[in-house]
Amino acid sequence: MSKEANRFTGTNRDSSGIPAIYQSGDRAGFTMSNGVFLAKVVDVADEDYGGAIWVELVGHQTFGERDTRDQRHQFQKVRTISPFGGSISGRDTTVSYGASFPPPAPGTEVLVAFTGDDNVGFLLGSLPATGRNSAIPGLPASQIEDEDSVGASIDPGATQEGNVRRRHPVANAIAEQGIGLDPARGLGSSGSRRESPTNVAGFLTPGGHSLVMDDGTVEYKEGENYVPDQAREAGNNNLLRLRSAGGAQMLFNDTVGIVYVINQNGSSWIQLDSSGNVDIYAAGSISYHAEEDFNLYAGGDINLDADTFNIKARGAAGIQAESATGPMQFKSNKDIRLTTDLNLQLRAGGYGRISTDGILDLNGPQALGAVGPTSGSLAANRSVKESINPRVPEHEPWGGHLAQASTSVAAQAPTSGQTTAKDYDVSSLSSSLSSTPSSSGPQNGRGGRRR
Numbered sequence: 001m002s003k004e005a006n007r008f009t010g011t012n013r014d015s016s017g018i019p020a021i022y023q024s025g026d027r028a029g030f031t032m033s034n035g036v037f038l039a040k041v042v043d044v045a046d047e048d049y050g051g052a053i054w055v056e057l058v059g060h061q062t063f064g065e066r067d068t069r070d071q072r073h074q075f076q077k078v079r080t081i082s083p084f085g086g087s088i089s090g091r092d093t094t095v096s097y098g099a100s101f102p103p104p105a106p107g108t109e110v111l112v113a114f115t116g117d118d119n120v121g122f123l124l125g126s127l128p129a130t131g132r133n134s135a136i137p138g139l140p141a142s143q144i145e146d147e148d149s150v151g152a153s154i155d156p157g158a159t160q161e162g163n164v165r166r167r168h169p170v171a172n173a174i175a176e177q178g179i180g181l182d183p184a185r186g187l188g189s190s191g192s193r194r195e196s197p198t199n200v201a202g203f204l205t206p207g208g209h210s211l212v213m214d215d216g217t218v219e220y221k222e223g224e225n226y227v228p229d230q231a232r233e234a235g236n237n238n239l240l241r242l243r244s245a246g247g248a249q250m251l252f253n254d255t256v257g258i259v260y261v262i263n264q265n266g267s268s269w270i271q272l273d274s275s276g277n278v279d280i281y282a283a284g285s286i287s288y289h290a291e292e293d294f295n296l297y298a299g300g301d302i303n304l305d306a307d308t309f310n311i312k313a314r315g316a317a318g319i320q321a322e323s324a325t326g327p328m329q330f331k332s333n334k335d336i337r338l339t340t341d342l343n344l345q346l347r348a349g350g351y352g353r354i355s356t357d358g359i360l361d362l363n364g365p366q367a368l369g370a371v372g373p374t375s376g377s378l379a380a381n382r383s384v385k386e387s388i389n390p391r392v393p394e395h396e397p398w399g400g401h402l403a404q405a406s407t408s409v410a411a412q413a414p415t416s417g418q419t420t421a422k423d424y425d426v427s428s429l430s431s432s433l434s435s436t437p438s439s440s441g442p443q444n445g446r447g448g449r450r451r
Helices: 169-177
Strands: 034-043 053-057 076-079 085-089 094-098 109-115 121-126 141-144 149-154 164-167 200-204 210-215 238-243 249-253 258-262 268-273 278-282 448-450
Touching: 053 109, 076 109, 149 169, 164 169
Parallel strands: 076 121, 141 164
Antiparallel strands: 034 053, 034 109, 053 076, 085 094, 109 121, 141 149, 149 164, 149 448, 200 210, 210 238, 238 249, 249 258, 258 268, 268 278
């Protein structure tokens, strides 16, 4: 048989050739696969828990029924490969280490290899679905199908109209947190179809957990790249984000200079910004416990504003307070009461005055009145509108954030035949809930809606 006759023609290109008879030792006449092949996953359930999968080599073999696991396991078995790992065997123990990933789902196109010595192959990698890779790795914002809104989305099935996709469940969590219209903390553009070549790396699990490493948006350069919106601003969305499927996240956003952590429903969050500010919000309590000292030092003011202010000292040194350069003032709109179980001592280096509008047995010149702290308006807040504190963090969306991102969120390239898509301007989106301020919840519902 000639070499040319021994070549196989696949779906759209020639293979490198498969020997008609493979000989190895005493196995002469046993046909074995040898080389790299395109395949589709048939089954991923491995009874040995070793991560093996079963695939159909495209254009090479076709079995009949696939209804049962035994039928699916008649296809080619392939072992998955980890990019990192190993095991250290001792007398009584084995220490295994490495990386683990879910197998490619049935129907996924994969690239597999066979050595020719074994009928079990090796998985080299998965091929992304053509046109349906925009959600990877960061579930970026897109226009939501059947809704006039923008949020985290899922790629469509076989077809797509324009740049519209279906809502991903994490979009509802982001909206509940109150950051559904926030391009610095909530909405993102970290998808594989934002530009080509992509500037985004990361992982997205089938359930929606994601790790994103985004080097930021890039501007369009003729002949060098493809960008859906050629007027796009470069440098936005430069970040590292770890987000759970429930919406909880740790965010390092270099574009706006913040470190930001928020829980699943937004009832607590903390932010560190590039100006050195630390903002913390908790719908419940914030508690500290130090087995030894707990120290607070401020170069400026320390402001405390509470319904009730309680202080107790358990040690023998008691409570010590000093005003180093200014007066010490106490003001009450009701009684001031001082009670001691032992002695009461008052000493002044200068004169002493006690005065009252009523009767006082000891009375001298008119005493000066105490001045209380000054309250100010908090225009950026929705619930706490006035306080002696200049900054009072609230449930998101909180208008007091000093670090703000650009209002533009980069769009993903469509799957359809069109080649362009306009980026989203968050300032043109409105809340899907009432604009009436709430003291406990978010105001942007299920995401941004177009006005």
